[in-house]
Amino acid sequence: MIRHIVSWKLHSTDAEGKAAGFDSIRTALEALPELIPEIRALQVGRNIAYPESNWDVVLVADYDSLEALEAYQVHPDHQAAAAIIRPLVAERANVDFEL
Numbered sequence: 001m002i003r004h005i006v007s008w009k010l011h012s013t014d015a016e017g018k019a020a021g022f023d024s025i026r027t028a029l030e031a032l033p034e035l036i037p038e039i040r041a042l043q044v045g046r047n048i049a050y051p052e053s054n055w056d057v058v059l060v061a062d063y064d065s066l067e068a069l070e071a072y073q074v075h076p077d078h079q080a081a082a083a084i085i086r087p088l089v090a091e092r093a094n095v096d097f098e099l
Helices: 015-030 066-074 076-088
Strands: 002-010 039-046 057-063 089-098
Touching (some): 002 066, 002 076, 015 039, 015 076, 057 066
Antiparallel strands (some): 002 057
8 A cells, every 4th residue: 555645835825825725726636536546545634733834735645556656646637636736836745655
């Protein structure tokens, strides 16, 4: 099992802009499990503490294998979600590890 974690810092720095950015990201990503069979589990969360140092949004998703993660990465529905997310974020960090 592979766990895929992605964190984003949003361009918006005010609370209203961050909330709107989070809502757009969550909507785009939470639709994917029904569209991409390789996704075993997917959660999207918004930071609730230490906004001056913490990242704003996180994705935690699980896949059966590295090959399943790679299939997700190139899937057209994932690419469409990434196109929605990309303009909203200033920075992105991720890690993939085996459970």
